[in-house]
Amino acid sequence: MSTTESAAQRETAPSSGTAGGARVVGETARRRTFAVISHPDAGKSTLTEALALHAEVIDSAGAVHGKSGRKGVTSDWMEMERARGISVSSAVLQFAYRDCVINLLDTPGHGDFSEDTYRVLAAVDAAVMLLDAAKGLEPQTLKLFDVCRSRGVPIVTFVNKWDRPGREALELLDEVEQTIGLRPMPLTWPLGIAGQFKGLIERTTGEYTAFTRAAGGATKATAQVVDAETIAAQEPEYWQNAQDELGLLDEIGAGFDEEGFRSGKATPVLFGSALSNIGVARLLDSLVDLAPPPAPRPDVKGDDRPLEAPTSGLIFKVQAGMDKAHRDRMAFLRICSGRFERGMVLTHAATGKPFATKYAQSVFGAERRTVEEAFPGDIVGLVNATALRPGDTLYAADPVEFPSIPAFAPEHFAVIRAKDAGKYKQFRKGIEQLGNEAVIQILRSDLRGDQAPVLAAVGPLQFDVVTTRLETEFNAPVTLDRLPYQIARLVDAEAVEKLAGQSECEVLRRDADGEHLALFTNKWRMDIIQRKFPDMRFEAMPAGSSIS
Template identity: 75%
Template sequence: MSEARSQLPTSGGPTSNGPTSNGTAEARITAEAARRRTFAVISHPDAGKSTLTEALALYAEVIDEAGAVHGKSGRRGVTSDWMEMERKRGISITSAVLQFAYRDCVINLLDTPGHGDFSEDTYRVLAAVDAAVMLLDAAKGLEPQTLKLFDVCRTRGIPVLTFVNKWDRPGREALELLDEVEQTIGLRPMPLTWPVGVAGELRGLVEVETGEFRRYTRTAGGATRATAELVPADVIGAEEPQYWEAAQDELALLQEIGAAYDEKDFLTGAATPVLFGAALNGVGVARLLDALVELAPAPEPREDAGGDPRPLEASTSGLVFKVQAGMDRAHRDRMAFVRICSGRFERGMVLTHAATGRPFATKYAQAVFGQQRTTVEEAFPGDIVGLVNAGALRPGDTLYSTDLVEFPSIPSFAPEHFAVVRGADAGTYKQFRRGIEQLDSEGVIQVLTSDLRGDQAPVLAAVGPLQFEVVTARLESEFRAPVTLEHLGYSITRRTDAAGAQLLSGQSEVEVLTRRADGALLAVFSNKWRMETVRRKFEDLVLEPLPAGSER
């Protein structure tokens, strides 16, 4: 087994070390951006995101052997799941970036958490990508989290490719799944490949456009690349007449209803290309990788906060969409993940932090492959760059070089779970405070304060209860600060003002908390009936909803 080989293809054209005209420099930025493919892998939990992410890296030949999500048979964990808690539980808790080269393109692949408790992290990732791969479990089809993510992609104008996974296991009929996609979310399916054999009895895949059939020889547990054999139609038809004839009938039906690929419909979000396969066994993974290179859009001008598109050739700018500490225990540094939106980024250049107007040095700029890092000298629109020692940066911040720009901030969700956190050991209070501040600035959890409890006992506010587990685990492992949690019986959050805080003071089953990130006053209630009772009591009370998508 070897380490990841994350070398990127050599860029062509002149570099900043020699004289170039503005026109030449802009042309190079445009050309380099056209080679970028930046996409996220998203789905409901257990659909196989991390397995697919690992398989894509395997078939791009940047790793020699794929890891196992649950560490089976002595294999290492998957590259994108590097946290100890992720490997123990077999779920993705935090998003991960894998940058590698494939077919003269630079791939920026982002694996995301599927569990709804970590949906804020997934939504932040979707602010940084140009396309998404949505996984469907062949047996389960569209699930609640899948539906939510489709809606987010549609709202943000993100084209979606669909990969029907686990076709090597019993599941539903292919046509039934496509009909569910169209009827439930209004996306017209456009199959690029089609399975020969029902789910659980997969014989191979047909290329819809050409009719070519490929049979796959799987490897043990999908650890290494499977081989694909091109089999003539008459041979497979003789060997598997029942399955072959059924597939031909289904393909004829697809042609009759006009399910052929249409680039415009894909890019505008009216339709989704569909591929079938089994990520664990490598079936259809290489075809998906090729489809992403050929079909997924390259970076385009990104709208700033005022709604004006910023040209790719404009001066350097980037959006911070994730901040992560604890990736390297030897250094205990903090990394901000920045999507380059325009211009040519050079390591060492001084950028301006739009939120504060202060300079930010980029001496320690890195390309990331899971937990592994390599120094990056330059980057272009679409690239994800990790900036180390980014103590001042938060998700949603903008960095720019010369021309002032600020991109729309990243949404923050209304919390539904609350708990008071206290240090379990008075001797580790400093570590406790440092850890709480760190996790708050990363966006791992929202940290609130109240006059009732004081600053020594902050209130943690979470979208889902698993976030509390991450917080307690990281405080203990990274900061050596064990904590105790006291769960609070609140479930409804509304924004209020100073006058509202006065009115609510002393009310039962109600509390006003201050969000540390921005000083916003949040009124929390035990349930919606209690909130309505209080609202009727105080006619002038200001209570503004914080739906998913409210601004930080």
């Protein structure tokens, strides 16, 4: 029996039999797969690190920019991220906590990388919406929330930086309800105003916990339960204010409603400080207790794929450069159904070709280890997956295809060229790889030639990522010449000839799918050309600005 036949037969048994199907359902119930979303600088990567610390999978928490002498955060593994203090790529941290398997995805906070964030939200079952206590709901948070709402992703809210000066707690809750229509359901309540953080009160029991921050905040804060009489005597004003506020919450019916949470109409709210590791353990427990496990996922026809069906999954991210020693490329597969087993042969839905999973790994930031099996909700890294792109489906036995992940409408364009003609081979290889990873959209035309492709970006920081990676990973320094175009529309092949020679307009072909994009300097020019060719169809792409 061949290795391929052996792997295929091993796969069939776990998911097709009654016992195997029951195990899949049982293991799926233990999975919690969620993302952390926020505006830049709200503390997203710091919270991700703190959650890993409280799950005891790291010994000390890092900090963005190595604050207070601390190491860098685990999820920000790229040199560019550590240098700039921003996340430019999503990261996966998988670990065990209590009786659950946690798949935690840290997303880029900056709007220029909204396509990557959208891909991550296609792979999760819940999200933590992080709010800065001083700033509340910010533009990027609002737009990311819109994506969660459109995808039906339940949200847990964590009000961060309560140990710094900020707004009143009730004011923040009112903003959440009035601005995005989510009914807040506080699970904990702070004692003390923002910047004068004394501790947390558990709403259901009234239990009060005081915290002592560890030096530098790199390890867990010490928690101590204090009886009500003692804290009321120590902090009479703060205690009375907190009791008044809690009484008001009871009057308006702000108790936890599971159905409201699961349906996306309400959000549990917790308070704390990620940098000081205060309130983080309570958040982690809430995610285990409240966040939904993976559910059957609809395919392109709208039919739900049963959890116990043969193995299937969605590629939501492709990333190279994680292992400097090997320079391989990893595709991140969200398992949607069945039991995945390393070595099994899956079918690539886009091409119908077999895909062997010999090199399957679980991921923790840039670290990885071999994974032997996985279940719905798990994130599996497939190494050397050169044929896979974000949005692809892999399946075993029973064919299925999940909805693809759309590319957003680019708003920034630049011609890229190799500085050194002798480095053209490296340049071409790098451009092809970055396009396959969907780091940026690559556009080409016969007029410009392959030596001068056009980069199309949702935000200009994507250009920085491309130039940095080409130089550091491929030893191919480049030059960028910005183009004046601001608007892109999909057009058919017939439009290409008609638009040739039109001023302030250019038609290019997209590498990813061969579609033609018409680029215009502004909306005024596009309207003029559209009136000139009234039968020509201009199709708008999903707007990157919708979550940027």
